[in-house]
Amino acid sequence: MKRRLLLSTPLVAAGLVVLPRLGRAEIDPARATTFIQSAGNELVTAINDPRLDLPTRRDRVAATLRRTIDIEGTGRFILGRYVRQASPAELAEYNRLFDDIIVRNLSARFGEYRGVRFTMGRSQQRTEEDVLVSTIVERPNTAAFSLDWRVSDVHGQPRVVDVIAEGTSLRLTTRSEYSAVIQRNGGRVASLLEAMRNQIAQLAAREGRG
Secondary structure (H helix, E strand, O other): OOOOOHHHOHHHHOOOOOOOOOOOEOOOHHHHHHHHHHHHHHHHHHHHOOOOOHHHHHHHHHHHHHHHEOHHHHHHHHHOOHHHHOOHHHHHHHHHHHHHHHHHHHHHHHOOOOOOEEEEEEEEEEEOOEEEEEEEEEEOOEEEEEEEEEEEEEOOEEEEEEEEEOOEEOHHHHHHHHHHHHHHOOOOHHHHHHHHHHHHHHHHHHHHHO
16 A cells, blocks of 8 residues: 555554444543543553563553543444445454554554653543543653543443544544545455555564564
């Protein structure tokens, strides 16, 4: 694939989308803030724990991210109208690949070397169904950066449905990129799956070098 997927970079790795409004319940800002603070504390504890080797740290970070983010719902929204065009086998593989990409890229965003700090900022109610929780992530020898987490009630539980990295919302950009990959390849969902597999291989190679 000539054009790199946006999810190939850590900045856009967290390209999560807001789910359709139907079925969402109102979420309290305090609940959303507590949810993100707890998840952030889990992440930095796993990364900074001197007793854990790198594979174990990665596994714990991945488990926290999967509990925090509505990965399946987000992935289906990003795929958009192509959900209906994908075969059951293609959709199952897409869900698996999207999960892997999101987890690998967000893990890289936080970093894998000890010394990570996670600072809470302000929280604000954007709609009755969405609360935006601001955070700052600091890593050794790297400039601090902001991550804002949009939290909604998903099936009765708070979940992250969008991430704003350094002031840029990534939900629409990611959906546009995925759609462009499919359109450039004759509307074939299989072409996106191939690009995603290639991206995962590159991410795995990078992790191996780490």
